[in-house]
Amino acid sequence: KAGVTQTPRYLIKTRGQQVTLSCSPISGHRSVSWYQQTPGQGLQFLFEYFSETQRNKGNFPGRFSGRQFSNSRSEMNVSTLELGDSALYLCASSFGQGSPLNEKLFFGSGTQLSVL
Amino acid sequence: GIQVEQSPPDLILQEGANSTLRCNFSDSVNNLQWFHQNPWGQLINLFYIPSGTKQNGRLSATTVATERYSLLYISSSQTTDSGVYFCAAPGGGGSEKLVFGKGTKLTVNP
Numbered sequence: 260k261a262g263v264t265q266t267p268r269y270l271i272k273t274r275g276q277q278v279t280l281s282c283s284p285i286s287g288h289r290s291v292s293w294y295q296q297t298p299g300q301g302l303q304f305l306f307e308y309f310s311e312t313q314r315n316k317g318n319f320p321g322r323f324s325g326r327q328f329s330n331s332r333s334e335m336n337v338s339t340l341e342l343g344d345s346a347l348y349l350c351a352s353s354f355g356q357g358s359p360l361n362e363k364l365f366f367g368s369g370t371q372l373s374v375l
Numbered sequence: 376g377i378q379v380e381q382s383p384p385d386l387i388l389q390e391g392a393n394s395t396l397r398c399n400f401s402d403s404v405n406n407l408q409w410f411h412q413n414p415w416g417q418l419i420n421l422f423y424i425p426s427g428t429k430q431n432g433r434l435s436a437t438t439v440a441t442e443r444y445s446l447l448y449i450s451s452s453q454t455t456d457s458g459v460y461f462c463a464a465p466g467g468g469g470s471e472k473l474v475f476g477k478g479t480k481l482t483v484n485p
Contacts, residue, residue: 292472302461304472317472347416361406364473366418
């Protein structure tokens with residue numbers, strides 16, 4: 260059974276650009292969560308999707324957005340990139356039948372975004 | 376929201392040694408998860424342990440929810456155990472997010 264797949268693995272962008280990251284969950288998982296990891300702030304929750312609907316959102320500006328497709332694959336988009344957006348972006352999946360907090364989360368290897 | 380604190384922040388061991396990592400949380404929780412982040416960045420779920428004790432090979436975890444802490448035990452450590460260990464708990468207040476501690480960086484030397 261394939262794990263959570265994130266693409267691309269590395270991205271280099273410049274300030275002001277926008278970027279789209281992709282996440283394919285484990286087969287059968289319908290909940291996808293996104294987290295940002297930085298050395299200073301650690302792991303912070305961005306948002307969670309289930310059945311193509313955003314169920315939960317963290318405290319990030321509107322430049323951070325996401326969506327989920329009918330096959331449960333998810334994308335997140337960051338517009339007008341800032342230097343501080345440089346981070347490892349991790350996505351996690353779970354079955355999502357109840358609260359994602361009551362299920363084991365399975366993470367992908369992440370996308371390392373560098374903003375120059 | 377909940378505060379999650381881990382100790383120690385750094386730990387260096389010789390191969391074969393045992394270790395205990397601690398996670399304290401500021402509020403009662405009904406879910407506590409331990410993760411290992413390998414050098415390539417991937418977070419591996421080690422335990423989903425809201426209470427009690429679980430074992431998986433050389434690793435075991437205990438959560439004492441009433442006293443708001445969880446422990447991760449690593450026995451007979453191997454170099455492949457190196458990495459950062461995180462614990463995470465629900466954010467509370469109706470938030471459906473996990474709040475992560477800052478992690479314990481473990482280095483196991485041969």
